[in-house]
Amino acid sequence: MVGVATGVGALAVTAVLALGVTAVGAASVRSARAAGAADAAALAAADAVIGAVSGDPCGRAAEVARAVGASVVACDLNGFVATVQVAVGGGAFAAVARARAGPPP
Numbered sequence: 001m002v003g004v005a006t007g008v009g010a011l012a013v014t015a016v017l018a019l020g021v022t023a024v025g026a027a028s029v030r031s032a033r034a035a036g037a038a039d040a041a042a043l044a045a046a047d048a049v050i051g052a053v054s055g056d057p058c059g060r061a062a063e064v065a066r067a068v069g070a071s072v073v074a075c076d077l078n079g080f081v082a083t084v085q086v087a088v089g090g091g092a093f094a095a096v097a098r099a100r101a102g103p104p105p
Contacts, residue, residue, distance in 0.1 A: 027095065034088040034097035037070035042101035045075060045082035049102070057082055074098075 041061035048057035058075035061084045065072050073096065074085040081102030088095045 027093070030088050030093070030095035031097070033068070034070060034086055034095040035099070037065050037068045037088060038084055038086045038097040038099035039101075040068065041065040041070070041072060041075075041086055042082050042084040042099040045077070045084055046080065046101035049077060049080050049082055058084075 041064045044053070044064040045057040045061040047053045048055050048060040053060065057077055058072070061075050061082065062072045065084075065086045070086040070088045072084060073087050074083075076083040079102070081100060083098065083100045085096060085098040088097075
């Protein structure tokens with residue numbers, strides 16, 4: 001009977017650890033997706049600010065973010081520099097990233 005209880009306990013601990021590792025891996029993937037989406041959205045906004053592409057800079061950022069599965073949380077334009085914050089996912093599992101793009105200082 002002791003061997004059965006030990007075996008069940010070991011399986012339970014293994015299952016909990018596996019779920020934890022899976023959650024950390026999913027969070028890491030969402031974080032990377034958010035960073036990439038923020039970079040692309042900021043570059044699109046900066047291109048629109050300098051006139052390389054037509055359209056509203058924040059609208060361009062939202063369009064690019066939406067294409068990669070993210071949503072724009074904030075878009076700030078300061079001269080030729082665009083700062084964009086995006087979110088991937090929702091609720092408690094959302095990953096948020098911010099990126100700036102523009103000419104070098």
